[in-house]
Amino acid sequence: MRDFAREIEERKQVGLYRTRRLVSGPQRPELTADGNRLLSFCSNDYLGLANHAANIEALQNALPQTGLGGAASHLICGHHEAHHELEQRLAAFTRRSAALFFSTGYMANMGVISALAGRGDTIFSDSLNHASIIDGCILSRARIQRYPHGDVNALESMLRETSGHKLVVTDGVFSMDGDVAPLRELARVCRENDALLVVDDAHGIGVLGPEGRGSVLDAGLTEQDVPVLIGTLGKAVGTSGAFVAGSELLMDYLVQKARTYIYTTAMPPAMARATINSLDVIEQGDHLRAHLDGLIARFRAGANELGFELMASHTPIQPLMVGDNESALGLSRALEARGFLVTAIRPPTVPAGEARLRVTLSAAHSMADVEKLLVALSYCRPTLPVRAAASV
């Protein structure tokens, strides 16, 4: 039998041991975690909608009509009109013909990728894609070819050398780096090489593009350019669930084939109503996105002045690259001692030697919150053996 206790001990020794914090109260920048009030800069609630009064009210108002549980899978008797309305709303929101609602983004990626490729096919996957994409690729049993992060030229030559059914999968906004995939170029090489493009816009929906419609619409790409668009609802949308959007034919096919859609209980339908409300808030949320952009710009300028190594990101994901696991944990602890919560991100979530503090900003933060974080970082700075030290 495997020695689980020893494996855990080994993880502790290399700074890879993971723990959970106990949160009480709603998700918001002022977070109570393990009984301490901290100012949080690590949630994915980019617009502050996870605790939005009108969304909570929409959920409460829906409950008497929908009841609580989903009770069955969509294909048995769980497909409620609230889910259906949400699918229509998501299709309109993403300017697609149709959409299909999944219970989580993890399940959407697992189900969609494994439905659209199988044995004998080839999937091309960006080297920094999210774990759920990687697992979807493995589940499909297709041949997996990882291409260097964002490298369209490398992808193009790999595509040219491959025949048969080809799928290209990428994050829209990369979850741990915050940069945006070269979507227009990806769409072009996919069109020229007869490959099906799948974009997972978990971190773009709500934040980027006109009315927050995401990175794909920000790049001006249609359903023909990006036939398979995946989005999640637990991040900027502030509720729960995920979706895939595209043609009617694609949705019909996925209803037949996506096992994580077929063999799981439908989400409580009231949550779909809350999500519809949240999409209204997002469409009318230019002021939220403008405020967020201001926070991002201020944080980048301030962190840069302090000599931190920033990444090429204009999104709310603003990681501070550290390097080794212990230093990342050390910086996180130093910030916590000053009342800030910024979790250290370590391998295998990021490549070895690229541990970082994944700072995320939210429209729920004030400019004063960002200033406070920068002051705290200026004090914690000396504990950091960062590579950018020479530029200070």
Ligand SMILES: *Cc1c(COP(=O)(O)O)cnc(C)c1O
């Ligand atoms: C968070 C995330 C997911 C998973 O979505 P959940 O709804 O949280 O399961 C999928 N893809 C990317 C890129 C993500 O960042």
